[in-house]
Amino acid sequence: MLRIGLGKDSHRLAAGRRFLLGGTEIPFERGEAGHSDGDVLAHAVIDALLGAAGLGDIGGFFPPGDPEWKDADSMLLLGIAWKNVKECGWKLLNLDCVVTCELPKILPYRQQIRESIAGVLDADIGSVFVKGKTAEGLDAVGRGEAVEALAICLLEKS
Ligand code: MG
Numbered sequence: 001m002l003r004i005g006l007g008k009d010s011h012r013l014a015a016g017r018r019f020l021l022g023g024t025e026i027p028f029e030r031g032e033a034g035h036s037d038g039d040v041l042a043h044a045v046i047d048a049l050l051g052a053a054g055l056g057d058i059g060g061f062f063p064p065g066d067p068e069w070k071d072a073d074s075m076l077l078l079g080i081a082w083k084n085v086k087e088c089g090w091k092l093l094n095l096d097c098v099v100t101c102e103l104p105k106i107l108p109y110r111q112q113i114r115e116s117i118a119g120v121l122d123a124d125i126g127s128v129f130v131k132g133k134t135a136e137g138l139d140a141v142g143r144g145e146a147v148e149a150l151a152i153c154l155l156e157k158s
Contacts, residue, residue, distance in 0.1 A: 006047075007046065007058075007151040011034050013033070018038075021106065022114075046077060048151040049081055052090070082122075095152070096152050114128045117133060132155060
């Protein structure tokens, strides 16, 4: 059996916050606001995996506002979500992601981001891909006020 999952997330950018993508910190003047560490890509991936497995969503697993997840490491949350998906017998075939922001540039950090996500998901780096895009000056992302991530995954259970 094959199942597709889709995840999407966006976070405002704020001063005094870290800019994290898939556990990789990118040096930048602002970072993702959020109850957890704000890692927008990790959150989108969690939703894609949970959705594919029919297990719910990130808000159900890690309720926003829950003091347990205040400033939480989102890669730790990804590990917990993946453990639940795995325990249902699912294997990851591939994961593809798009991160949209005006700045910073994602490309120099792409390999590191792919490695850290693949590491948590026990996957080959070849089955995890991440693309960086800009919003061409349009909307809040285009004005540099926010960052957005999309993730799609394919799971297999035999
Ligand atoms: Mg989020």
